[in-house]
Amino acid sequence: MNGTRTELERERDAGQAAEAKLVRRARAGDTAAFGELVSIYMHRCYYAALGMVGSPQDAEDLSQEAFVRAFRARGRLDPERPFYPWLYQILRRLCYNFTRDTSSRRRKLERAGGWLVAEARVRASVDDPERVRATDELRDRLESAIRELPLAQREVFVLKEFEGLKYREIAELLDVPMGTVMSRLYAARQRLAVRLEGLE
């Protein structure tokens, strides 16, 4: 057990060292190194944006913009710290501004929806048309209920439920106390449970 743990720790340290090397090169203006960082984090960044704005096109747009801004601000990168939390701060500012921006309101309404999908095993097990309809209705209701959550609650809910992060990891990412993470999540769940009442 101890040996396995040490091996995992060694792997993690090696990963961090490799990332620090890439960050140092990116900081010096090496676009190839920055490209590697993009390849490593593009999935995570895209899905985080998708959870916050609820539209695939806007998530693509905002996550790419976050990388562009990160590259422009590369001088402030600290190779001793992990890259993703720093990138995430840029991304969440963009997403917050986007959801507040009145000029994009119409676009948001047109593009909203279709960002959640039932797990493959659930889709495979549903062959009754009535149950397919019920699953779709549940998904639609959940999508719209999540979209109506205050952004601070939605963000925590998505990080917990769809990214599967621990409270501690969310707290570190958002730079807030763990109690705040839990209370935001609690408030989000209360609202969602009310919205889903009566649906089976």
Next chain:
Amino acid sequence: MNDDKGRMGRNEELLMRALDDELEPAERAEFERLLSVNPELAGEWKRLSRLKEVTANMNLRSPPEEMWAGYWTSVYSRFERGLAWILVSIGAIVLGSWGAWHFVQDLMADADLPTFVKWSILALLVGLVMLLVSVLRHRVFVSRSDPYKEIER
């Protein structure tokens, strides 16, 4: 940002940690004891467990594979275009200012043009610049602090 800190009691905290499988063994025993004596908490546990079950069966939708293939190229193009726009803007501002300065000098030196026409053209130009600056300033600074911007019109 909405901060909900401090609204949770011990029961709610245990409830949340139980839902997310983050309870320590001692806390689990405490929670199970609470569930057996507190029907309100037991009801909430059932309600939120159902929600947890629903969300556990949902995922964020994956984009088409092509998007990932062209992702870095798009990021790079955006960066390049951003840089190009900055250069174009700097060039346009410098050349525009230089051109305007020479235009005003030539205008004032033109002996054939009546004085009131010269000053009218000058007023028109200065007014246009002021309008442009004012609109830009409004868009950049004022709209950020508009307390009514969240209201649907």
